[in-house]
Amino acid sequence: MALAEYFGMQHAVLIGSATDGLTLAIHKLCADRNGAILTCGHGFVAQIMASHRIQKPVILVDCTLETGQIDTNHVEACLRKNDIACLYVASLHGIAAPLTDLRRLADQYGIPMIEDFAQSAGASCEKGLVGTYGNLSVTSIYPTKPLAGIATGGAILTNHTDHADWCRRGRFFGLDAGYANEPLVHARMSELSAGAALRGLSYFETLRYEREQLFKRYQQHLDTTFHGPRALPQDGSAYHHYIIYVKNRDNIRKQLQQKSIGTGTYFPVTLLEHQMSLGHIETFEEIPNCYFHAKHNLALPLWEGLTEAQIDYICETVLKIAEPA
Structure with missing residues (x-):
């Protein structure tokens, strides 16, 4: 098929x-x-x-x-x-x-x-x-x-x-x-x-290309201030999420929502913290990076149809109110 x-x-x-x-x-x-x-x-x-x-x-x-x-x-x-x-x-x-x-x-x-x-x-x-x-x-x-x-x-x-x-x-x-x-x-x-x-x-590559252009515009505005998960230089990305690490993430999300900017978190807790994990899951050594990501990750809007002006507004707002973690 x-x-x-x-x-x-x-x-x-x-x-x-x-x-x-x-x-x-x-x-x-x-x-x-x-x-x-x-x-x-x-x-x-x-x-x-x-x-x-x-x-x-x-x-x-x-x-x-x-x-x-x-x-x-x-x-x-x-x-x-x-x-x-x-x-x-x-x-x-x-x-x-x-x-x-x-x-x-x-x-x-x-x-x-x-x-x-x-x-x-x-x-x-x-x-x-x-x-x-x-x-x-x-x-x-x-x-x-x-x-x-x-x-x-x-x-x-x-x-x-x-x-x-x-x-x-x-x-x-x-x-x-x-x-x-x-x-x-x-x-x-x-x-x-x-x-x-x-x-x-049939539209898969076209939509991926559109997300790539939006992702790169975010990078131009924000990557010098914030860090987040990015593909290695030799790898190709699907540009599914644009994530930055910020302090006081949940408060920042509320402030952005008040300015009509929806955001996401992927994911707000580690797999160890789910109730169903009790007695079923253990860690091999410590997982500090997983906890850091869960606490600080902030996903900004990234979907086909967003305009450059909307991306610029989001970035200007983030730079005013958010501090890198």
């Missing part, structure tokens, strides 16, 4: 949501393996919800503040000292995680890698697009994501035919020849949503 062709993969399995896709991926690759799921403490709660469903423990490592992505050095140190079932890697904010190095580590330690590229479809790192490095790679297809759709949806990419066949069964209760052999999910994408996703794919 078109989505698989775009990413250069053999199979794309459409699903009801990225969370459903992560549930299927973790079930397929991790359920029968001993050990914990290794992931980053900075990320969306769906990462731990999916592992919680199959009662797999999770070990969190730190991120880097330069890119906001999982820290490869911490991953390697954790792999040396812990029994790990699989490596879960999320590429966040439109930026590619260090996928080449992480794929090498997964192969070196003989574990599968799950790639979550819901926020970064269209980004690239050294050897290819995000979404092409995992044994199973999952993305969201949603109105506010780089791969846009008209409703909640997602896709699983893989080059493994047996994995793809299993996921196709898994998205419809795990039925095989009429028999449900495993307790899986009901996660099919509707034909209407699939058609909209296909249509959206």
Whole structure:
């Protein structure tokens, strides 16, 4: 299909949501393996919800503040000292995680890698697009994501035919020849949503280019004062979020809202701080960068249709009231 062709993969399995896709991926690759799921403490709660469903423990490592992505050095140190079932890697904010190095580590330690590229479809790192490095790679297809759709949806990419066949069964209760052999999910994408996703794919690069121009205008105004997660020079970005680190973030958000400037936070707490994490998740060493990001990250408006004048107004306002963290 078109989505698989775009990413250069053999199979794309459409699903009801990225969370459903992560549930299927973790079930397929991790359920029968001993050990914990290794992931980053900075990320969306769906990462731990999916592992919680199959009662797999999770070990969190730190991120880097330069890119906001999982820290490869911490991953390697954790792999040396812990029994790990699989490596879960999320590429966040439109930026590619260090996928080449992480794929090498997964192969070196003989574990599968799950790639979550819901926020970064269209980004690239050294050897290819995000979404092409995992044994199973999952993305969201949603109105506010780089791969846009008209409703909640997602896709699983893989080059493994047996994995793809299993996921196709898994998205419809795990039925095989009429028999449900495993307790899986009901996660099919509707034909209407699939058609909209296909249509959206034809505009994918155009919209990415529009976001790139807005992102660069923010950089011209703000990057000399504020820092935030940015793609490495050799990598390509999907320009999904423009984030800066500010002091008194929540107060700044209120002040901006009073001036008709909406903002976001991605994400306001670490994965360790969710109530559902109790007794289920632990950290490998400390994760200070994850806590710093959670406390200080501020995402400014970045969507197609914003004008240069609007970007300039946002930047002027931010420079007047915000202080870099």
